[in-house]
Amino acid sequence: MVTNILYILLTALRDRLFIVLICAVVFATLISGALAGTSLVESREMTLAFSAATSRLILVLGMTVFIAFHLRYAFDNREIEVMLSRPFSRPQLVFSYWLGFSLISLFMGSVAIVVIYIASPIDMLGFASWSISLIMELWFVSAIAIFTSLMLNSAVASVLTTLAIYLLSRMMGYFLNMLGMRSLFDEPWLNVVSHEIIEKLSIIVPRLDFFAKSEWLIYGISNPWQEIMLFSTQAVIYIPILILVAIVDFYNREF
Amino acid sequence: MTTHNRRYYIQILLVFVGIQVLFWFNTNDIRPRMTVVPNVPGEEAISVLSFGDKQALFRLMAFQLGNAGDSFGRSTALKKYDLNKVKLWFFLLDKLDRESNLLPSMAAYYFAQTQNKPDARHMVEYLYEHAKDRPEKKWWWLTQASYIALYKVGDSELALKIAGMLRDVEGIPLWARQLSAFVYEGRGEFDAALKIMETILENTDDIPQHELNFMQHFVEERINRLDSLSKKARKRLGIRGLQ
Numbered sequence: 001m002v003t004n005i006l007y008i009l010l011t012a013l014r015d016r017l018f019i020v021l022i023c024a025v026v027f028a029t030l031i032s033g034a035l036a037g038t039s040l041v042e043s044r045e046m047t048l049a050f051s052a053a054t055s056r057l058i059l060v061l062g063m064t065v066f067i068a069f070h071l072r073y074a075f076d077n078r079e080i081e082v083m084l085s086r087p088f089s090r091p092q093l094v095f096s097y098w099l100g101f102s103l104i105s106l107f108m109g110s111v112a113i114v115v116i117y118i119a120s121p122i123d124m125l126g127f128a129s130w131s132i133s134l135i136m137e138l139w140f141v142s143a144i145a146i147f148t149s150l151m152l153n154s155a156v157a158s159v160l161t162t163l164a165i166y167l168l169s170r171m172m173g174y175f176l177n178m179l180g181m182r183s184l185f186d187e188p189w190l191n192v193v194s195h196e197i198i199e200k201l202s203i204i205v206p207r208l209d210f211f212a213k214s215e216w217l218i219y220g221i222s223n224p225w226q227e228i229m230l231f232s233t234q235a236v237i238y239i240p241i242l243i244l245v246a247i248v249d250f251y252n253r254e255f
Numbered sequence: 256m257t258t259h260n261r262r263y264y265i266q267i268l269l270v271f272v273g274i275q276v277l278f279w280f281n282t283n284d285i286r287p288r289m290t291v292v293p294n295v296p297g298e299e300a301i302s303v304l305s306f307g308d309k310q311a312l313f314r315l316m317a318f319q320l321g322n323a324g325d326s327f328g329r330s331t332a333l334k335k336y337d338l339n340k341v342k343l344w345f346f347l348l349d350k351l352d353r354e355s356n357l358l359p360s361m362a363a364y365y366f367a368q369t370q371n372k373p374d375a376r377h378m379v380e381y382l383y384e385h386a387k388d389r390p391e392k393k394w395w396w397l398t399q400a401s402y403i404a405l406y407k408v409g410d411s412e413l414a415l416k417i418a419g420m421l422r423d424v425e426g427i428p429l430w431a432r433q434l435s436a437f438v439y440e441g442r443g444e445f446d447a448a449l450k451i452m453e454t455i456l457e458n459t460d461d462i463p464q465h466e467l468n469f470m471q472h473f474v475e476e477r478i479n480r481l482d483s484l485s486k487k488a489r490k491r492l493g494i495r496g497l498q
Contacts, residue, residue, distance in 0.1 A: 050314060050315070056308075170308075171306055171307065174302045174305070177302065213309075215310035
């Protein structure tokens with residue numbers, strides 16, 4: 001397992017993932033600062049909000065693409081078959097992949113955290129909460145990407161599916177909000193059906209809108225323990241679900 | 256590929272390049288229609304577009320609004336802005352972040368400077384709505400709204416209505432609480448102005464001496480109502496008797 005983890009880190013180094021993502025995050029923050037400098041007031045707040053949001057997106061995209069193509073490459077070159085030919089079970093393989101990618105996420109997330117720290121967050125408790133939730137969000141995305149990459153036969157499909165799940169998870173809170181507000185369609189039966197679908201979907205779609213809120217960096221976190229419990233609990237429940245589903249699906253795969 | 260085939264494909268390529276050039280001649284004057292202030296989306300659309308990060312969307316939308324009309328090398332005079340639309344944008348973005356002073360700053364210091372003075376009323380309406388239910392925190396924007404209403408829009412009734420909200424608010428500078436007195440003074444309604452000063456003198460503890468000096472100067476020399484000042488207020492100013 002350790003060998004696989006080290007191999008993943010080496011691949012990341014070989015693909016210059018660290019350099020590229022670090023440069024992207026730093027560049028995004030510099031651009032955010034430049035744009036925020038044109039603001040009438042509150043340029044520091046604007047820098048923080050832009051930088052936090054773009055860094056998060058860059059890291060999510062970067063990790064998704066890296067994981068999808070890494071696993072596709074491993075399948076195409078039969079590396080996975082070689083690994084499975086050794087005394088290395090399928091669950092161990094899946095878990096080692098998640099650990100390896102999570103280590104990379106931890107490192108990249110830490111870089112983003114340092115960059116945001118240099119941009120001077122206004123509230124330190126909010127900054128700490130944002131930092132922890134960013135790391136957890138990246139672990140989450142890694143798990144989603146592993147699941148889709150093991151399930152699908154195309155790297156592009158894996159990337160698109162991961163991003164679709166990510167976006168849906170980010171927006172789920174608002175879909176639930178809209179349910180209670182007003183009818184979406186003119187036809188009553190369509191409203192009933194759509195309400196049911198969204199409600200049932202919300203059971204299985206994770207709530208990524210609990211994670212990494214930029215407002216924490218600026219205004220602090222209003223109910224610290226509640227917010228922290230929300231994202232921590234979601235991560236602790238759902239990451240194992242994703243890994244377990246990936247393991248179950250991987251058992252069905254024939255080589 | 257033989258030379259003959261290659262030449263054939265080059266000829267077809269040149270035909271298409273020629274068609275593209277003709278196409279360009281007919282279309283190069285067709286330009287996108289650049290609006291000054293974009294149309295205001297719905298609240299739900301904004302909520303969905305935030306992808307769970309309302310603050311980032313708020314800052315992005317505010318940035319776009321602040322640069323509206325000045326993109327792609329343009330520079331648009333404020334009088335050409337539809338300030339009613341800007342006001343609606345502000346109301347919408349306030350739903351994303353009510354605490355920030357970015358939008359009130361844009362309203363008071365930028366958009367309210369429109370050359371079309373009656374239009375500034377929209378900014379007054381926004382500042383009023385933004386601040387009316389928390390004057391102790393957003394009192395500055397109420398003073399700005401009152402000022403703009405009085406000197407830009409020329410509506411002293413509106414200025415008075417807004418300034419009057421600050422009279423009894425604790426914890427804000429005295430001049431902000433006295434604002435309605437200045438508006439009354441401007442309207443020539445000295446008795447009403449006196450009433451404001453009296454109320455503040457009678458109901459406020461810990462007024463610094465320089466503020467007391469100013470209030471005496473205002474009552475005595477600006478509105479010439481020292482004789483009408485109440486006993487309690489006179490005592491507060493340290494005035495022993497009429498001279």
